[in-house]
Amino acid sequence: MEWLESHLITTTVFLPLLWATAGLLIPVSSQGGKTFLKTWIFFGSLVTFALSVWMFQQYSPSGPEFQLSESIEWLPQLGISYSVGLDGISLWLIMLTTFLMPIAILGSFNAVDMRLREYYFLLLSLETGMLGAFISLDLFLFYIFWEAMLIPMYFLIGIWGGKDRIYAAMKFFLFTLVGSLLMLVAIFYLAYQHKVQFGNYSMLVTDLYRLKLLGAGFFSPQGLLFLAFAVAFAIKVPLFPLHTWLPDAHVQAPTAGSVILAAVLLKMGGYGFMRFAFPLFPEAVATYQIPFMVLGTIAIIYGAAVAMVQPDIKKLVAYSSVSHMGYVVLGLFSLNSLAATGAYYQMLNHGVSTGALFLLVGMIYERRHTREISEYGGITKVMPWFAVIFMIVTLSSIALPGTNGFIGEFMILLGAWRANQTLTVIAALGVILGAVYMLWMFQRVMFGPITNKENEKLKDLSFREIAVLTPLVVSIFVMGFFPNYFFSRTQPSIERFLSRSGAKSQTTAVATVTLEPFNQIKGN
Amino acid sequence: MLALVPVFPLIGFLINGVWYAFFQAPPGKHKAHSGVTGVIASLAIFSSFVVSLLLFFQLKDLPEEGRAINQVLFSWINAGNFSLDMALRIDPLSSLFTLVITGVGTLIHIYSIGYMHHDETPGKFFAYLNLFCFAMLMLVLGASLPIMFMGWEGVGLCSYLLIGYWYTDIEKAKAGKKAFIVNRIGDFGFLLGMFLIFSTFGTLDFAVLREGLGGAHASIPPSVSVGAITTICVLLFVGCMGKSAQIPLFVWLPDAMAGPTPVSALIHAATMVTSGIYLVARLNFLYSLSPVALEVVASVGVFTAFFAATIAITQTDIKKILAYSTVSQLGYMFLACGVGAYTAGVFHVITHAFFKALLFLGAGSVIHGMHEEQDILKMGGLRFKMPKTFLVFAAGWLAICGIPPFSGFFSKDEILWKAFSSTHGSIFLWGLGAATAVMTAFYMTRLFSLTFLGTLRSKEVHVHESPNVMVVPLQILAVLSVVGGFMGIPHLSWLDHWLEPVIPESHGIAEGISPSMEWVLMAVSVAGAALGIYVALRMYANLPKAAELKRKWAGLHKVLTDKWYIDEIYEFLFVKPILGFSKLLWKYFDVAVIDRCINSLGRGSEWSGQVLRLAQTGSIQFYALILFLGIMASVGYLIYGMA
Numbered sequence A: 001m002e003w004l005e006s007h008l009i010t011t012t013v014f015l016p017l018l019w020a021t022a023g024l025l026i027p028v029s030s031q032g033g034k035t036f037l038k039t040w041i042f043f044g045s046l047v048t049f050a051l052s053v054w055m056f057q058q059y060s061p062s063g064p065e066f067q068l069s070e071s072i073e074w075l076p077q078l079g080i081s082y083s084v085g086l087d088g089i090s091l092w093l094i095m096l097t098t099f100l101m102p103i104a105i106l107g108s109f110n111a112v113d114m115r116l117r118e119y120y121f122l123l124l125s126l127e128t129g130m131l132g133a134f135i136s137l138d139l140f141l142f143y144i145f146w147e148a149m150l151i152p153m154y155f156l157i158g159i160w161g162g163k164d165r166i167y168a169a170m171k172f173f174l175f176t177l178v179g180s181l182l183m184l185v186a187i188f189y190l191a192y193q194h195k196v197q198f199g200n201y202s203m204l205v206t207d208l209y210r211l212k213l214l215g216a217g218f219f220s221p222q223g224l225l226f227l228a229f230a231v232a233f234a235i236k237v238p239l240f241p242l243h244t245w246l247p248d249a250h251v252q253a254p255t256a257g258s259v260i261l262a263a264v265l266l267k268m269g270g271y272g273f274m275r276f277a278f279p280l281f282p283e284a285v286a287t288y289q290i291p292f293m294v295l296g297t298i299a300i301i302y303g304a305a306v307a308m309v310q311p312d313i314k315k316l317v318a319y320s321s322v323s324h325m326g327y328v329v330l331g332l333f334s335l336n337s338l339a340a341t342g343a344y345y346q347m348l349n350h351g352v353s354t355g356a357l358f359l360l361v362g363m364i365y366e367r368r369h370t371r372e373i374s375e376y377g378g379i380t381k382v383m384p385w386f387a388v389i390f391m392i393v394t395l396s397s398i399a400l401p402g403t404n405g406f407i408g409e410f411m412i413l414l415g416a417w418r419a420n421q422t423l424t425v426i427a428a429l430g431v432i433l434g435a436v437y438m439l440w441m442f443q444r445v446m447f448g449p450i451t452n453k454e455n456e457k458l459k460d461l462s463f464r465e466i467a468v469l470t471p472l473v474v475s476i477f478v479m480g481f482f483p484n485y486f487f488s489r490t491q492p493s494i495e496r497f498l499s500r501s502g503a504k505s506q507t508t509a510v511a512t513v514t515l516e517p518f519n520q521i522k523g524n
Numbered sequence B: 001m002l003a004l005v006p007v008f009p010l011i012g013f014l015i016n017g018v019w020y021a022f023f024q025a026p027p028g029k030h031k032a033h034s035g036v037t038g039v040i041a042s043l044a045i046f047s048s049f050v051v052s053l054l055l056f057f058q059l060k061d062l063p064e065e066g067r068a069i070n071q072v073l074f075s076w077i078n079a080g081n082f083s084l085d086m087a088l089r090i091d092p093l094s095s096l097f098t099l100v101i102t103g104v105g106t107l108i109h110i111y112s113i114g115y116m117h118h119d120e121t122p123g124k125f126f127a128y129l130n131l132f133c134f135a136m137l138m139l140v141l142g143a144s145l146p147i148m149f150m151g152w153e154g155v156g157l158c159s160y161l162l163i164g165y166w167y168t169d170i171e172k173a174k175a176g177k178k179a180f181i182v183n184r185i186g187d188f189g190f191l192l193g194m195f196l197i198f199s200t201f202g203t204l205d206f207a208v209l210r211e212g213l214g215g216a217h218a219s220i221p222p223s224v225s226v227g228a229i230t231t232i233c234v235l236l237f238v239g240c241m242g243k244s245a246q247i248p249l250f251v252w253l254p255d256a257m258a259g260p261t262p263v264s265a266l267i268h269a270a271t272m273v274t275s276g277i278y279l280v281a282r283l284n285f286l287y288s289l290s291p292v293a294l295e296v297v298a299s300v301g302v303f304t305a306f307f308a309a310t311i312a313i314t315q316t317d318i319k320k321i322l323a324y325s326t327v328s329q330l331g332y333m334f335l336a337c338g339v340g341a342y343t344a345g346v347f348h349v350i351t352h353a354f355f356k357a358l359l360f361l362g363a364g365s366v367i368h369g370m371h372e373e374q375d376i377l378k379m380g381g382l383r384f385k386m387p388k389t390f391l392v393f394a395a396g397w398l399a400i401c402g403i404p405p406f407s408g409f410f411s412k413d414e415i416l417w418k419a420f421s422s423t424h425g426s427i428f429l430w431g432l433g434a435a436t437a438v439m440t441a442f443y444m445t446r447l448f449s450l451t452f453l454g455t456l457r458s459k460e461v462h463v464h465e466s467p468n469v470m471v472v473p474l475q476i477l478a479v480l481s482v483v484g485g486f487m488g489i490p491h492l493s494w495l496d497h498w499l500e501p502v503i504p505e506s507h508g509i510a511e512g513i514s515p516s517m518e519w520v521l522m523a524v525s526v527a528g529a530a531l532g533i534y535v536a537l538r539m540y541a542n543l544p545k546a547a548e549l550k551r552k553w554a555g556l557h558k559v560l561t562d563k564w565y566i567d568e569i570y571e572f573l574f575v576k577p578i579l580g581f582s583k584l585l586w587k588y589f590d591v592a593v594i595d596r597c598i599n600s601l602g603r604g605s606e607w608s609g610q611v612l613r614l615a616q617t618g619s620i621q622f623y624a625l626i627l628f629l630g631i632m633a634s635v636g637y638l639i640y641g642m643a
Helices: A002-006 A008-023 A031-058 A088-107 A116-135 A139-160 A165-198 A221-236 A245-252 A255-280 A282-308 A313-333 A337-368 A384-397 A404-419 A421-446 A463-481 A484-500 A516-523 B004-024 B034-061 B092-115 B122-141 B145-163 B170-201 B206-212 B226-243 B252-258 B261-270 B272-282 B291-314 B318-338 B342-369 B387-401 B407-421 B427-452 B468-488 B494-499 B517-541 B543-552 B554-561 B563-612 B620-642
Strands: A067-075 A080-086 B069-079 B082-090
Touching (some): A008 A031, A008 A116, A031 A067, A080 A088, A080 A116, A088 A116, A088 A255, A116 A139, A116 A255, A139 A165, A165 A221, A221 A255, A245 A255, A255 A484, A282 A404, A282 A421, A337 A384, A337 A404, A337 B069, A384 A404, A384 A421, A404 A421, A404 B069, A484 B069, B004 B122, B034 B122, B082 B145, B092 B261, B092 B468, B092 B494, B122 B272, B145 B252, B145 B272, B170 B206, B226 B272, B226 B291, B252 B261, B261 B272, B261 B318, B261 B342, B291 B318, B291 B427, B318 B407, B342 B407, B342 B494, B387 B407, B387 B427, B407 B427, B407 B468, B407 B517, B543 B554
16 A cells, blocks of 8 residues: 555556556457456546546645656666656646546447457557656656557557548558657757756756756747647647648547547647646747747637538537637747636646537437438437537537636636737637537537438437536536636646746736725736 | 525526426426426526515615625636636616516516416426526626626527527527527627726726726726727627627527517516626726717617617517517617716616516417417407407507606606717717607507507407416516606606616716706607607508508518618628638648648658658558658757757
């Protein structure tokens, strides 16, 4: 127990992989075996979640520093070590991952019937990869986990995907690989710089944060290094115009893959910016602020516009991700604490609501085996429970106040307003477009008379499906009404990353009932 | 106690909602009767009314300067140095609104028990209705703009759900979606206004903002430009255009009539659509600082009033007429706010809530009695078949026409007088307003005459009077429509006095206008209303002659019947181009440009591979290897080249 307590992070990260490896031994020739395997895997993801809850409780919300850290030397000659730790930024992303994994597994319980053992092995090893990336404090270790995530996803899309799965998987793989290789170059360069400046190689982020890198221009060493990281992260986000792998990957991936891809993998990009690109290259971030805010704004509008005209529900949701993640980039590059916190929150929101959307789409896909919007219509009549939950998730996606989506968008836009008003005005148009594409889709799928005979006999959600969706629906409201619970644990770390990335500390007046703050403002 | 006001309807929503979702919604399950679900919902909103009443008296006992009760529920958003509480506040202004919302709301809930008797899913209906009341109460009780915005979007959601309540009819579902999206366009302005307020003044709380600007005698702080205040006011007014259906965002309200009639009465006449006026009245100290913004509000208001009245003249659907009349009356309210007479605007909100709810519910009673017939050309002579409805409808009709001493007379007259006499007013604003009043009298009399007078034109319908559960609320509203105006009698106005702590009284009359003009104008507007009524009564007593007149003016009649083609123009100007452009982006940018670049990159490497005669495997591992070697080379360059 004591060992477990002192190696909590490591245990949580590697448990899914070990569990899945054991799962490979389960014979699946019979129906009973298959069910046993699924239950085993589901149980494993639950245990991982429980471990992460334990970890969550061990975490002290007040401090900005890394906690529960573990460090073992690995290749000391190159300054590479196995160093892991937890701060407010990784905390909720880890919780999001472990929380969604059981949901994704249970949600697609009957969706896959081919090569079950391999499927579940890949799914859980994907979880290990994602968790590992979130807790790595060593850049090389991060890179390994980053690449390790890629492989299971590649196979998940390529083997269990839809009609054009090979093309989609290739595209996904190449995009991400090209991006991350540039990052690898930069990582080596940083380690070398550490040797130049401090006498030894190191890949530890806390060491590298101290580096003084030359220049503030677009193509100064710092600018180039930032770009090398930023391109890798921007592809993952995905940021316009590097987003085109996403619609294909999403549409082709099996439901669980889509859920994890949207909910967690895309967050890698935002996380990378917060953990590495911003604090390592503060001057470069300031230089590239406006270009990236522009790209984020374009992504918001472009993603929404293209989502509007999609005939395929899954593709629509995929493009809506481009739009939603555009908000994240806009918020992060606003370089103030309000917008950055909003951006971080938006990542969690997007995980919950888009995860739920892909699950819902998966559920009607399992019934009808089509994703064409025009194939549906009037579904509310036969699937009232589905309608209710779909509605709630839709509202979360269009950021209705009271749901989680609103908190994120509101904070991002309010914060971005301080950084650049013109861009914020354009970005806020996304608020309108978001309602257009979601409600239009909802109307075409759910309302009207049932025109297609095949839809008349559709069964409403089963108990299992409702059980899968309930935690997400609850999260939507909890996160919408009590965001402080999340902020209080994250805020110190976000402040730290911002102060390190050279954001001007902006005093934001406080909107409370007391009158002093206003007088101060007036006095100025 | 304050929190109880919105909490009661929320509880009602939860009870009915959970009951419906778990025990009634699944196919084959028995649906609860409108009696039981309706009583639960009505009790919820009635409790809220009682609390509002108690709070009203509590406020009355407070000294005038401190007439406000605050309640902080919890800290909502607290990030860095931004903090926002979930806080409610009641003051004289919001107290009036809560009374109207819960009072008229209760009557409409009770009425719905009868009206929704034959509906398939009354449980769902009443759950939505309660949810709406919750959101509406949050809107008026919110202590800061974001809380208000929460209610603001919440009522929009309920409106969406209730317009599309009979969702199997795709047209109704589309009307709901249209309402939500048009409102979102307005909310875009609201959001930006909020951002600008925050970046200018550093607060989003109404009271802090007001105090900071100098309370009742607000002035522009030296650090802030008039331009910024004008921009704020106009942006927020864009939100009002959406919610309160003003030009150019009024198009959703007539379509919103697709919802059940009690919904039209509660949401699309009495309460939700007046939130725009509430917002302007709430921020009156800010609007008063910007003459330009006031001018915008007044002009948009008066043009909307006039424009909507012209359309109402030729419509034949009883609810559509009332819908355009609502748009028109909302225009009056903004006209009042725009000339700085916020109290007159609020006064008209209240009287309008009484008589318009009455007219809508009366229309509902007619529709109910006529078995879902909404075309007034097929009605006629209903005064004998539905005597009770006839009587109460007559009260509403006279009230909206502005005949003394019915409530509408007082409030409308006050608005017209202020439009003429206020320092922000002009004879032009008055003239358009007065012309609208004549048209209003005309089209409402037309409606009244075609429905209740003459003889029944449709032969096959068996008309019946509505049950008491529907008629009694109508009678109460009728009494209110008759006497409601007395709270705002000019010069003795209880209302002016009550609102004084929020809206400072202005006795400002523009130079060169003698106070006696008030009596002259009053006489003119009553004469105008009487003229409108007389002409309409004469005209529609002789239908063949009216039809002949219609033929004579066929061109104009068609334009008006087709609502000036506004929907078609929007479709052509906005909807089609945006959809077309989006398709273009997708097919020709996403797929053709970006993807082609990517694919050709892929092909490029394949080609170079062939050149090297090494990459014929085409395997991904091989590319990876090449890339990896490349990286090693780059690293080498970086380390030894740059150092």
